[in-house]
Amino acid sequence: MTPDLMEAGAQRLEAHTARAEVGKTESGGRAATYGRIATPGEVDVTHGRILYLEDVHVSFDGFKAINGLNLDIAPGELRCIIGPNGAGKTTMMDIITGKTRPDSGTVFFGSTIDLLRHNEPEIAQLGIGRKFQKPTVFEQLTVFENLELALKTDKRVRPSMVFHLDSAQQDRLAEVLRTIHLAEHVERPAGLLSHGQKQWLEIGMLLMQEPKLLLLDEPVAGMTDEETARTAELFLTLKGRHSLMVVEHDMHFIRAIAGDTGTVTVLAEGSVLAQGPLDTVQADERVIEVYLGR
Numbered sequence: 001m002t003p004d005l006m007e008a009g010a011q012r013l014e015a016h017t018a019r020a021e022v023g024k025t026e027s028g029g030r031a032a033t034y035g036r037i038a039t040p041g042e043v044d045v046t047h048g049r050i051l052y053l054e055d056v057h058v059s060f061d062g063f064k065a066i067n068g069l070n071l072d073i074a075p076g077e078l079r080c081i082i083g084p085n086g087a088g089k090t091t092m093m094d095i096i097t098g099k100t101r102p103d104s105g106t107v108f109f110g111s112t113i114d115l116l117r118h119n120e121p122e123i124a125q126l127g128i129g130r131k132f133q134k135p136t137v138f139e140q141l142t143v144f145e146n147l148e149l150a151l152k153t154d155k156r157v158r159p160s161m162v163f164h165l166d167s168a169q170q171d172r173l174a175e176v177l178r179t180i181h182l183a184e185h186v187e188r189p190a191g192l193l194s195h196g197q198k199q200w201l202e203i204g205m206l207l208m209q210e211p212k213l214l215l216l217d218e219p220v221a222g223m224t225d226e227e228t229a230r231t232a233e234l235f236l237t238l239k240g241r242h243s244l245m246v247v248e249h250d251m252h253f254i255r256a257i258a259g260d261t262g263t264v265t266v267l268a269e270g271s272v273l274a275q276g277p278l279d280t281v282q283a284d285e286r287v288i289e290v291y292l293g294r
């Protein structure tokens, strides 16, 4: 979830318990960030890449968490990222989303947007959505309200004191509800959903903002086998319409979403150790070695 969304959610919760304060709280909170950057244009993918990282380095107190990382993702691709604990997978997402600044290297969104020149909320607004491992939906709000909230914090939508969904937004909300399998639970408080349903709701909240690139960090951790299988189906429906980068340790899930031909990138010690179809990387001696330990 984006920092803006969390902030707006906190405001929405206040509003929920004190309806009289709705206008004041929400418009007051949002005004500060509205209009700070221009509405983003399309991402230029003429070079066939929506994301491009070259020779990226980050050290924490001398420890090289990211060490000469090169990686690119094609538009509409579903890229799987695997690797042992501490390989730098989450740190890579922190760099792409502006949470962590690299010490050196290049990070581009499409061929023209230098992400190192943008801060975290700007990067979210440019069309990069991120899902952290823990679901961060607003438990007291309904499924509908959570999705509506995601639209309200979308800065491409014109701010107003009273928020009404226009028909295109209603259509989008209905489509997202179907995509995340929560149409039957639209009026349920999010706190009553299962862990898996909360994860889908949060993905739905990201989808409401129509991200071009979605970064998902361990999306099926803690899910039941059935929820994991449904999440794999969900990601396969998103592929093509969005570009996705999925970090996961669950190899059954990786198998389901990568299929025989999808590209799997293995990170180890802050750089790419191997890359290719799952069968190929799993048979790679170096990959076996980092997973088994030396």
Ligand SMILES: Nc1ncnc2c1ncn2[C@@H]1O[C@H](COP(=O)(O)OP(=O)(O)OP(=O)(O)O)[C@@H](O)[C@H]1O
Pocket (backbone or CB within 6 Å): 060, 065, 083, 084, 085, 086, 087, 088, 089, 090, 091, 092
């Ligand atoms: N802000 C930070 N300060 C200091 N060290 C950090 C920081 N962020 C990450 N690290 C270190 O960088 C290394 C890479 O961490 P990261 O969280 O990116 O690994 P990961 O591949 O996501 O691992 P996991 O599979 O366990 O989630 C780890 O050794 C971690 O302790």
Ligand SMILES: [Mg+2]
Pocket (backbone or CB within 6 Å): 089, 090, 091, 217
């Ligand atoms: Mg991690």
